[in-house]
Amino acid sequence: MAQRISGLYRAVRLPLFYKGLMFALGADNGIRRYVNEALEPRPGIRMLDVGCGPANILAYLPSLDYTGLDLNEKHIAFAREIYGDRGRFIVGNAADDLRQDEKSFDLINVSALLHHLSDDEARSLFASLKLLLKEGGRIVTLDNVWLPRQRAVVKLVNKLDSGLNIRTPDGYLALLSDLGFEVQPRFFHDLLRIPYDHFVMVARNRPTSIA
């Protein structure tokens, strides 16, 4: 993973600190809008949340079959404690720990993860996720982004991010090329209390016959 982990950045790996930081930034309203306007989960579907962290998103989802996956065991323990009966929480990675779930998910959320991964890691993650997705299912990603003529404060916040692979829109789109997805990009500029730019990709898994 390409990210800063020393000093203050270490604290982001602690569930309560991460949750508090998100709350201070106004992420509660931002997550609600992301869920309603981009993720669009239907009740009852099977959803995987990769790099779920403390599973903050669960509070904004309808009743559905939720699996949260994260490499950080502290985040998963925290999510289990808060949401135990609302989902399945797994410490692990998508390539190795969900082999039994092939072609079973309608929706896969990948929020605030890609900018922590190198191009090779991200492309390999998407190849693994494709195997887990039903035909016609969707992967939805959300990350901060570099844009031309970006506000100075957004550039500064991007530079301070613990993730070292913030990309341009084309850089994010390239991660999904040649994998048989139909991708719709979109931008959000007002998800947080501070000025910030987010880039979303909604990638639909084409049915095999037209892939």
Ligand SMILES: C[S@@+](CC[C@H](N)C(=O)[O-])C[C@H]1O[C@@H](n2cnc3c(N)ncnc32)[C@H](O)[C@@H]1O
């Ligand atoms: C910035 S947090 C995002 C948490 C949450 N998705 C959100 O939007 O608030 C990124 C999370 O991805 C996890 N992570 C990084 N690489 C991963 C991988 N290959 N598989 C699963 N989790 C991963 C990290 O442990 C971390 O908790």
